[in-house]
Amino acid sequence: MAGELIARVRGLDKRFGDRAVLSSLDLEIGRGEFVALLGRSGSGKSTLLRILAGLDPAVEGEASVDGTVSVAFQQPRLLPWRRVWRNVVLGLHDQRVGASGARVGPSGARVGASGARVGAARGQDTVAGTEADGGGRPVNGRGQHVDGRGQHVDGTGQHVDGRGQVVDGRGKLGRGRDRALAEKALSEVHLEGHADAWPRTLSGGEAQRVSLARALVREPDLLLLDEPFGALDALTRLAMHRLVEDLWSGHRPGVLLVTHDVDEALLLADRVLVLGNGRIVSEHVLRRPRPRALSDHLEVRTDVLADLGVSEYATT
Numbered sequence: 520m521a522g523e524l525i526a527r528v529r530g531l532d533k534r535f536g537d538r539a540v541l542s543s544l545d546l547e548i549g550r551g552e553f554v555a556l557l558g559r560s561g562s563g564k565s566t567l568l569r570i571l572a573g574l575d576p577a578v579e580g581e582a583s584v585d586g587t588v589s590v591a592f593q594q595p596r597l598l599p600w601r602r603v604w605r606n607v608v609l610g611l612h613d614q615r616v617g618a619s620g621a622r623v624g625p626s627g628a629r630v631g632a633s634g635a636r637v638g639a640a641r642g643q644d645t646v647a648g649t650e651a652d653g654g655g656r657p658v659n660g661r662g663q664h665v666d667g668r669g670q671h672v673d674g675t676g677q678h679v680d681g682r683g684q685v686v687d688g689r690g691k692l693g694r695g696r697d698r699a700l701a702e703k704a705l706s707e708v709h710l711e712g713h714a715d716a717w718p719r720t721l722s723g724g725e726a727q728r729v730s731l732a733r734a735l736v737r738e739p740d741l742l743l744l745d746e747p748f749g750a751l752d753a754l755t756r757l758a759m760h761r762l763v764e765d766l767w768s769g770h771r772p773g774v775l776l777v778t779h780d781v782d783e784a785l786l787l788a789d790r791v792l793v794l795g796n797g798r799i800v801s802e803h804v805l806r807r808p809r810p811r812a813l814s815d816h817l818e819v820r821t822d823v824l825a826d827l828g829v830s831e832y833a834t835t
């Protein structure tokens with residue numbers, strides 16, 4: 520593919536015990552490109568996505584993302600003891616939940632959510648800054664950015680705690696800013712007014728929209744979607760397709776959508792990839808503007824189904 524890359528995978532191998540799941544896999548995703556990944560059950564789609572998200576290590580090869588990554592899964596994975604808006608801002612702060620993912624440098628090395636190097640120190644460890652980094656900003660003895668009072672700051676000057684979480688000058692979570700960001704993200708997924716709801720009060724589709732808001736709140740450069748509509752009924756799925764298309768048009772992240780649904784892939788993606796035998800076995804570039812009707816895609820659809828080994832359906 521042409522243009523600037525947001526993700527690049529080269530010679531990727533992954534095995535679980537004796538079972539080779541990915542072997543010598545190559546993949547590129549352009550900045551702002553929408554890519555769908557199809558493959559038979561067990562072909563390694565989720566495995567590839569987890570490696571790109573920095574959630575699983577590869578055995579061999581390179582998987583790098585040049586920017587921030589967010590992930591949304593088939594199950595919304597909301598924390599039931601947090602109100603909706605607080606679940607959304609987990610996307611900003613908690614890199615341990617898959618929904619937010621990690622920032623992965625060009626080398627594949629993990630750095631903090633803010634992009635600044637963050638230390639392993641816990642809590643409000645405030646070490647006075649006595650040195651400066653290459654840009655003349657003060658750092659403490661461990662090379663962490665600090666303000667004039669020795670409190671940690673990230674690369675943009677925001678206060679962070681020892682784990683890189685954004686806090687105010689007194690070490691409290693930046694609640695007002697978080698709330699505003701959460702409300703903005705919730706309105707983008709048409710959930711205005713649900714900020715203070717508890718997750719258990721949401722329908723499946725609403726919960727999945729919260730999950731999308733959580734993935735989008737940090738404006739990721741790469742959005743990884745692992746069958747995000749798989750558990751939804753057909754009508755809700757259609758509404759979600761439209762929503763994802765709108766969100767993608769508005770923010771233009773690169774997207775890797777893992778799906779079993781050939782038609783969903785054809786409707787949403789710029790490029791459809793088929794995974795088989797541990798690598799990408801075929802690629803189908805879809806023409807623009809994105810067609811509104813599946814009938815515009817019948818030829819590609821036939822080819823994709825054949826690549827998936829379900830050619831008995833290809834003529835229907």
Ligand SMILES: Nc1ncnc2c1ncn2[C@@H]1O[C@H](COP(=O)(O)OP(=O)(O)OP(=O)(O)O)[C@@H](O)[C@H]1O
Binds near residue numbers: 535540558567
């Ligand atoms: N943590 C693990 N330990 C052992 N085997 C694993 C692990 N994760 C995945 N696998 C195996 O790796 C293979 C690929 O799994 P993966 O979930 O990536 O497939 P998939 O294409 O996403 O499947 P599906 O479409 O059914 O979700 C499967 O055989 C699976 O059993």
